Amino acid sequence: MYSLYTLMYTTFTFDVNSVYSEPMNKLQSTMATARKAYHHGDLRESLLEAAETMLEEEGPTGLSLRKLGRELGVTPGAPYRHFEDKDALLAALAIEGYRRLRAELVRDLGSVDDAEQRLKLAGTGYLRFATSHPELFRLMFGWMPSRDIPELCEAGDAAFAAFDRILQDCADEGLLSRGVREAGLLAWSAVHGAAFLLIDERLELDDPKPSAECILDLMHDSIWSGIGRR
Amino acid sequence: MYSLYTLMYTTFTFDVNSVYSEPMNKLQSTMATARKAYHHGDLRESLLEAAETMLEEEGPTGLSLRKLGRELGVTPGAPYRHFEDKDALLAALAIEGYRRLRAELVRDLGSVDDAEQRLKLAGTGYLRFATSHPELFRLMFGWMPSRDIPELCEAGDAAFAAFDRILQDCADEGLLSRGVREAGLLAWSAVHGAAFLLIDERLELDDPKPSAECILDLMHDSIWSGIGRR
């Protein structure tokens, strides 16, 4: 009997940071306090990861700090060592989101010289981000509870700056038929709007879930006719 | 003393359907049961109105059935006479939203023959709706919990149909340089995206809160260059 418990305990120990279920945990804390890791390791990062998964899977309403704690095998108070409150965690999520949005925007730009192409690739990256993390995208643009956090604003501005930069390049090369601001308004609105329509499944195209590339193949010509000199 | 109570009661009676506060209500139900209207009159409509106000003022998280009941001077169970559950009320809100969005879209179209102008006016109506009911707009496009309600889909489709119709007019008059679908993708995305950026205050224009007309003055030329034959 004892060896069975030992076996169980051993298994559970390896599981403790991934999936956590009520009875297992009780077993752990009563039987094997000595061996269970008291410190989580990198709870902050794990919380953010788990939060993103939870957000994507259950939507904004399904995200709770207690549930995150449970999932990571940690008590309800633990997250408060890393985030002041729930809003702070959401903000951290959004900040990380903006960083990744920016990364996605510029991902394929390195090897391309043609500014028009760069604009198209940036748009594709934007849509790629939105479609692969729809709920995070909605959090960032929309219902983020407290938006006046400096770090959050900076991260957002950085992402938009990357977009602006490309348009400015177009302007510098004399490719635009309008001012940067007017061109930016159209280009950004179009891509942003398409992103939302796409994740809301409101676009009635042949393919019900078209890829980012596919959408930009459909849109770029129109956009460029709207703002480019061709 | 008695006359004071009477005076208070009289005042409160007239307030019962607007603002409701705990102690007042207790006074009512103990003192003046005879005179208080047992039936509300049109609770369903009042709930929807109050819900919309609450949504706009406190955001999606701030909306609760109990709070609505309190506000309307009605017990927590009362709303369930009119809506199966909270989601049903939200759906009703969104449905009504789509109707009004459609109305806003076509508002100024009657007197205008020029199809290009009609498109611009419809876009303006779209933005006007979004900016005057930002949270409702977000509910409709985004975090609506249960979206597979037939009536909801119909209302949505009807609004989009109005938009499509105008584009089809443009096509029929030979004004478009592209297929209706491609043109629609750009036009709708651009307007939709601008609406979101606008209510998120992400547009860096001279005026921090520009009017719908102002935005479309800035955008329409680009859009039309993108899809129109000019």
Next chain:
DNA sequence: TGTACATCAGTGAACGCGCGTTCACTGATGTAC
């Protein structure tokens, strides 16, 4: 015009729930000597 009765739209009390957050505590970790 008056009455009986079915239906409707409320009441009020209760249920259970999960949540965010706090706090005194304790085990683990890292650092100075």
Next chain:
DNA sequence: TGTACATCAGTGAACGCGCGTTCACTGATGTAC
């Protein structure tokens, strides 16, 4: 290399809250005769 101690990151128990929802009930309304 070993020890003392400050700091850190957890525990676990508790708090209060407001919420969605249910249910037996009752007062008001409208309708058939």
